[in-house]
Amino acid sequence: MINKEEQEIIKGIILDLINKMGFEAELSLKETFSAENEQGNLVVEIRSPESKFLIGKKGSTLIALQHIVKLLAKNKLGKSVSFIVDVDGYRQQHEDYIRRVANEVAQEVVINGRAATLEPMNGYERRLVHLELEKNPEVKTESIGEGEERKVVISPAGN
Numbered sequence: 001m002i003n004k005e006e007q008e009i010i011k012g013i014i015l016d017l018i019n020k021m022g023f024e025a026e027l028s029l030k031e032t033f034s035a036e037n038e039q040g041n042l043v044v045e046i047r048s049p050e051s052k053f054l055i056g057k058k059g060s061t062l063i064a065l066q067h068i069v070k071l072l073a074k075n076k077l078g079k080s081v082s083f084i085v086d087v088d089g090y091r092q093q094h095e096d097y098i099r100r101v102a103n104e105v106a107q108e109v110v111i112n113g114r115a116a117t118l119e120p121m122n123g124y125e126r127r128l129v130h131l132e133l134e135k136n137p138e139v140k141t142e143s144i145g146e147g148e149e150r151k152v153v154i155s156p157a158g159n
Helices: 003-022 051-055 056-078 090-110 123-133
Strands: 028-036 039-047 084-085 141-143 152-157
Touching: 003 028, 003 039, 003 056, 003 090, 039 051, 051 056, 051 084, 056 084, 056 090, 084 090, 090 123, 090 141, 090 152, 123 152
Parallel strands: 039 084
Antiparallel strands: 028 039, 141 152
């Protein structure tokens, strides 16, 4: 886990970056624990009146922001540290949405007996789908395609 001194350094990096972007923001830190991978995570929650600009289309700006912050933190701390940057709860809402869609499509696949292909997703989103549906013995999942066109196919387990 990231110690308090490292947490303050990460907060400083984020606030400095957001201020240089011309935005105002407040930060809060929370530590979470995932039973799936049995590890803790530090979540840096950004609250800002300009949150839509910090999130970007389909979360693209948020993903880029997290990448830049991680690079800056690695440079400043001299080591890689694992944490998540979120803006106004966007990531959690988006993850909940992806899980809900995956389960709804899985239900349709079971009822219709035909495979269904989800829209293209990034690696993190595809992993969420795979992890969510591995709990369902009636379906199986696989990723197909290349690059930004990579998608998840949900099929009946018997096929």
